Amino acid sequence: MSVTLHPTPQHPEPVAAPAARLALKIDGPSRGLLDGAWWPRSRDLLSELPALTDVLDPLWGRITRIAVNPKYWPIIPRQVPVDGHVVRVGWFTPEIDPHKLLLLSYGTGRWDLLIIPPETGAESAARLMAAASDYAGPPLTASELIAADEPRHGVAATDTAQDPDEAWVHEGGASSVSVPATELPGPLSRASRLIVGM
Template identity: 70%
Template sequence: MSATIDFPGLRSESPVDLAPTARLALKAAGAARGLLDGAWWPRSRDLLSELPALIDVLDPAWARITHIAVNPQYWPVIPHKIPVHGHVVKAGWFTPEVDPHKLLLLSYAVGRWDLLVIPPQTDAAAAARLMAAATADTGPPLTASALMAAEESRHGQLSADRPQDPEESWEYEGGAPSIRVGVPARPSRLLVGM
């Protein structure tokens, strides 16, 4: 599978084109399975608005995505169901089981994929380096958090790589309160079938 990357400024949008394409890089077809299958660079931390563009790209390539799982550390709101074009994707959150910088995707037909989630405010150069590292077939396999830490140590602090305080979240989300839907006070358990 070839990589699809859409950097700001390289894509011309008309007023009619309201749904931007996903900024995504995937490992090549036939590449060895590792800890990550690619990287996704969403434009915001709003799963309701970001996930449909990602699913539009992945459904034809990987079969219908039915479930996702994220760690709630960097996602202000995690809805239980996310409508995408033609179906609904069920969302789950798992605190200790899912790396905070990873999105887990599940399909009944094909299986599981893990994508590095690059923080939305990351600059284009850092995002390109992270996408290349997540899809590289060389070197030891690294977790999503290890890739983020390596990028930070080599090229400086990723300011977007930290949880937002409630005031920042209010401003960033356009005045929407920073609440987590369905996030309990105790750690979660990974359940088969979510």
């Protein structure tokens, strides 16, 4: 048996990660229980958190700590290297809603994001993102918001069948081109919601 070895390229081409899929409140002080929503592409925090902090650091100040409930995350790294610094990751079972991500930035503040399950269909994810980033609310916890969306539409957010293209995106095959931030049309003021990576 023979083996062919190819030399490693001197300067490998950088591969851009897909943009984080976020909906954030950006107009004025936060009201309600959530500051927005995050729709990760997988349950791998080590690969998902750098894209999230790339978006949030310029908006909210350098994110230094992140806390999650371990219920839906198979592996929780203690630290995640991001652009130019390290983010410490912790987990708390009773204190944090399983569908919420807590982000901290020293000297700047704390933010709570709804975590939309990666396998959620696009329509359900869009509804949940809009509800979580509604400036006046939502009055529900993250888990209550996920549970409220399920019966209203007849299927669980995580049970929605995906077409092959959508499944490909959730498995990490999304385009490496970042999508610029856009605004959602609706009754909110034009500056009250920021949508990224959709």
